Amino acid sequence: MHLTLTWQSLLVALGIFALRVCDMSLDTIRVLFVVRGRKGLAWALGFMQSLIFVIAISSVLANLDNPLNIVGYAAGFATGNVVGMTIEERLAIGHLQLTIISPLRGAAIAELLRSHGYAVTEVAGRGLSGTVTILHVGVMRKNLSEVETLVLEADPEAFVTAEEIRPVRRGYWRA
Structure with a gap:
């Protein structure tokens, strides 16, 4: 293996990098949709991801004489994971179950959240220093x-x- 640095070899390596970023970004998002039970989206993303993967790996294997292709492949994999996570954070798809524990202001928190349209369940509890209010809020x-x-x-x-949750039946969700 030797390094022949030409514009063409650089462009091929950058192309492989870009394909892997796309591939892994789709993979990261696809896995999250699988976990959330979104079959149709998971299928579509899986199809696109595997198509891009085949093109990327074929490009690497067809040009093993250029070590930049291997570096582009590995760097694209790593970068794609981070890009996928960033996209998923920005999409903010899904539901959370918040648990809020307050020793003194639990009722005030519950009322404030309710006044903003959130459903809150209050539970009395006992903590290290005495009684507390435990609030459960699905958001x-x-x-x-x-x-x-x-x-x-x-x-x-x-x-x-x-905690990430997957609602099963009923409940109130503020849109």
Whole structure:
């Protein structure tokens, strides 16, 4: 293997890089749709991803004499993962179950969230230092920052966790 640096060899390596970025970005998003049960989208993304993958790997294997192709392939793989994650974050598709624990302001948090259209379930609990209010709120991922801001407004000391969920039946979801 030797490195012959020409414009053509550089363009081929960049093309392989771009194909792998697309391939892996689609793969990352596809996996998230599979987990969320979105069969049609998962199929379409899988089809496109595998088509791009075949073109990319064929280009590498047809030109093994250019080590830049292998570097482009590997760099595209790594970059595609990050790009896919970034796209998925921006799409913010899905649902979250927030658990909010507040020792003093639980009722105030619940009322503030309800006044903004969120369904809240309140549960009394006992923590290390005494009684606490535990709030459960189902939210669309795209609304997370709004809810987080509201909670901090009502109680800056509240403890908040989020879990990805897949709703099965009924419930209220603010769009």
